[in-house]
Amino acid sequence: MPVTVLLADEHGLLRDGLASLLLATSRFNVVGSTGDGRECVRMALRLQPRLLIFDCAMRGLSGLEAARRLAPRCPETRMLCLSAYEDSRWVRAAFDAGAHGYVLKRDGYGVLSEGIEAVLRTKYFVSPDIAHVLVDGLRRRDVPTVGMAPGLSAREREITQLFAEGLSTRDIAERLHVSIKTVGTHREHIMGKLGLQGIAQLTRYALREGLTVLEPGVPDQDS
Incomplete structure (x- = not known):
């Protein structure tokens, strides 16, 4: 059976381009696409996709918050963050929210494809160019993450x-x-x-x- 995929990113052209690349093979079936974080949550809960590719920054409800809400309710969904942010705080925040992979938007499709296959094999993946950023962030756990706002519900x-x-x-x-x-x-x-x-x-x-x-x-x- 094809891998069902939900795309969530504010940029429609990016979603359309990514969908075209994924649908070029029979391996994937893009079942939904949205640029809204709250709609992403609703669609994921209804569709239960095998893979969610999301951006951490979306208006109204951030991708990080969407992932945080979906992680316990969609245990079979693998989540890969496709982001423009290379700072270790964002990488850590994505994984803390429940992501299984983190790929930079400036990476080529080859890296994204590698990341997709890794997370679908129940592994974790981070873009090679920022692996050192993640390691540095783990060494400095005293550096606050982003998107959490301690004390707020x-x-x-x-x-x-x-x-x-x-x-x-x-x-x-x-x-x-x-x-x-x-x-x-x-x-x-x-x-x-x-x-x-x-x-x-x-x-x-x-x-x-x-x-x-x-x-x-x-x-x-x-x-």
Whole structure:
């Protein structure tokens, strides 16, 4: 049976190109493609693909957070992070979130193919060019990872990311299908836990902690 694959990356051209390469052989069957982190979670839970190829940076819900949510609920899905980030903190964060492989976007398809085959054989894989980065990161475990935001719950990390990306309280409530009051309560808890005041400080925190790597918009006044 072909290996079922789900692709999750904000760049549609990358997804389309990767899908074409994978579908060029009968080995793979691309069953889904999305640029949204929350949709990635929904699709993976429904489709239970054998392989998920995802980017750690996606708007709304990061790939790291998506992988973290899927790891315990899709135990048969092998996850490979396809990323532009070479810093050891990002590599560690991906594996901590549940990824089985980490490939750089600047690598050729040969490296990606090697990584795919490795993770499908229940092994772990990291791009040869950054193997030293991973080793260095393991030696310095005191260096904080990214995307974790210690002390915040999964929902609080998600809301922090959305605020940092410029969504208003109303926008977030609509996206998450909760009340404006619920979002406001979460924001108060987040600010209290982190000792922050205002969306500007929250945005800087989110960028520093790797909850988002995207340029924020301008929050509405009601946020």
